Amino acid sequence: MNALGGPGLGHIMLGRRRRGCLFLLPTLACLGWFFWARLLPPMLELSDRLNAGLLPFDPLAIALHARAEVYLALRRIGPPGLLVALLWIGAIADSFLLAPAQKRGE
Incomplete structure (x- = not known):
């Protein structure tokens, strides 16, 4: 279920914060880059065209x-x-590898 939320969120929920951040932080950086570099400039241009009539x-x-x-x-x-x-x-693969260890209580 947490695989749909984002990479690393399930790890953080299970108490493996460092491991979760190894997946979550680069993902957030890539998504931030996408919005900043790819989406924002065309939307600002669209706004400028609206303002110019x-x-x-x-x-x-x-x-x-x-x-x-x-x-x-x-x-x-x-x-x-x-x-x-x-x-x-x-x-997702890492969570499957962690599952047996989580059941054992490690």
Whole structure:
């Protein structure tokens, strides 16, 4: 269940904070980079076009432009997206390796 929440959250819930942070912190850094470097610039450009009057103040038109920008940003996520996927898979695999030790009380 915690595998859906994010890599490392299950580890933190089980009291393995250091191990959980090894998965969680790089994931948060990659997601922060994605929002800062890939999503924020096109959204600021969209805002500038709205302020300049180049785009009509129509909620549907704005939503369509924003959706197109988000789609383009997701298509070029690159290595940070791959790193997040690998961290997620690694956290799930690590939790399966920890499960027997957790049952034994280690």
